C-alpha cells in the first residue's frame with residue numbers, strides 16, 4: 455500500500471445544465487448542486503471516525519446501474535465490486551464507453567436522470583450509502599466523498615465566477631463568509647497552481663482553459679478534506695509537470711489525512727505510477743482486478759493484454775494511452791451473449807459465445823472474468 459463545493463447555485467440563478475448523454479457524462483442530476491458534489495469546504499477536514507489503514511473505506515458489492523425500459527430494464531453497469539482503503543489508490547481503466555464514469559457517479563447515486571443504482575453493499579466506513587435518503591446523500595457528497603468530474607465545464611455553473619462557486623461551498627459547509635471565504639478560495643486555487651489566483655477567482659468558467667477548470671475542480675474537491683476522492687480523468691488537460699504536481703498534492707492528502715483515491719484514467723503511465731490496485735472494465739463489468747504490479751507484469755484477461763499491448767513491465771510503460779484494439783466494444787445495454795469480449799478476442803472458444811465468465815481468482819490478489827485466464 456502506497457503511503458502514502460455553500461450556498462447552492464440555485465440561489466444565484468441558473469444551475470448548470472445536465473451533462474450531455476454519452477461518454478463525457480459528468481454530474482447530470484438536475485437536482486445536484488455541483489458545488490455540493492465536487493466537495494467543498496476549507497482545509498480543515500470534516501471529522502470522521504479514525505480507522506485502521508487496512509479497513510475498507512469504500513465498499514461496493516454488486517453495484518448495478520440500470521435504466522427502465524418497457525419490457526426489461528437496460529443494464530449499464532453489471533455487478534461491479536470495488537474496495538478502496540485509506541491511503542490507497544485504486545484505479546479503473548478501460549476503453550471509452552466501458553462504464554467507468556457511470557460506475558463512479560453511482561457510488562454517490564449521482565447517475566444521470568433515468569438511471570437507477572442498486573447494490574448489495576454500498577458503504578463508506580460504517581455509513582450505508584445504499585439506504586441513505588437524498589438528504590443524507592447530500593451530507594456525504596462533498597464532505598466525505600468528493601468528486602473531480604470528467605467534464606468540469608459541465609460540472610461548474612457557467613453563470614457564476616469560479617471564486618464565488620468556491621466561496622458558496624465554503625459558506626455552506628464551513629460557515630466561512632466574506633473576506634475569509636474569499637481568501638480561502640484564493641488559497642485553494644494557489645494550492646493547485648492556478649496562476650494569479652486573486653484575479654482568476656473573478657473569472658467565469660468559459661474564460662478558463664480545460665486545464666484550469668480541472669484545477670478549479672480539484673481545489674474544490676480537496677477543500678473539505680474528504681475521506682474519499684473520486685477523480686475521473688483528473689489530469690487529462692494538464693501538461694506533464696503540472697500533472698506531477700497535482701498528483702503529489704493528492705499523495706500528500708493521502709499521507710496526511712488518510713484519504714482514499716479512486717482514480718479513473720486512460721493514462722496507463724499514470725495508473726502504473728500511482729495506483730495500488732487496478733480494475734479493468736469492459737462492457738460495464740470489471741473483467742480483471744489485480745494489484746498494479748501483477749496487472750502490468752502478468753495480465754490474465756485477454757482484454758487487459760490487448761489494452762496493455764506489448765507492455766509487460768511497469769518500468770517500461772512509456773505509452774500513455776490505452777492501446778487501440780481492433781473492433782468496437784458493445785453497447786453496454788446490448789452485450790452479446792456469453793463473454794462480452796468474445797467478438798474481439800483472439801482466444802475465443804465456442805464456450806465463450808454461450809457462457810458468461812464470472813470473475814474468479816487466478817492467483818493471490820488477481821481475479822479475471824475469462825474462461826481461459828490462467829492457461
Ligand SMILES: Nc1ncnc2c1ncn2[C@@H]1O[C@H](COP(=O)(O)OP(=O)(O)OP(=O)(O)O)[C@@H](O)[C@H]1O
Pocket residue numbers: 473474475476477478479482530548549550551552553554555556557566604786
Ligand atoms: N447521460 C447519459 N445518457 C444516456 N446514456 C448514457 C449517459 N451516460 C452514459 N451513458 C451510456 O453509458 C455508456 C458508458 O458511459 P461512461 O460515461 O460510463 O463511459 P466511460 O467508460 O466513462 O467512457 P470515457 O472513457 O469516454 O469517459 C455510454 O457509452 C452510454 O451508452
Ligand code: SF4
Pocket residue numbers: 755756757793794795796797799800801802803806811823824825826827
Ligand atoms: S472468456 Fe473467451 S472470449 Fe472471453 S476473454 Fe476469455 S477467452 Fe476471450
Ligand SMILES: [Mg+2]
Pocket residue numbers: 477478479554555556604686
Ligand atoms: Mg468517463
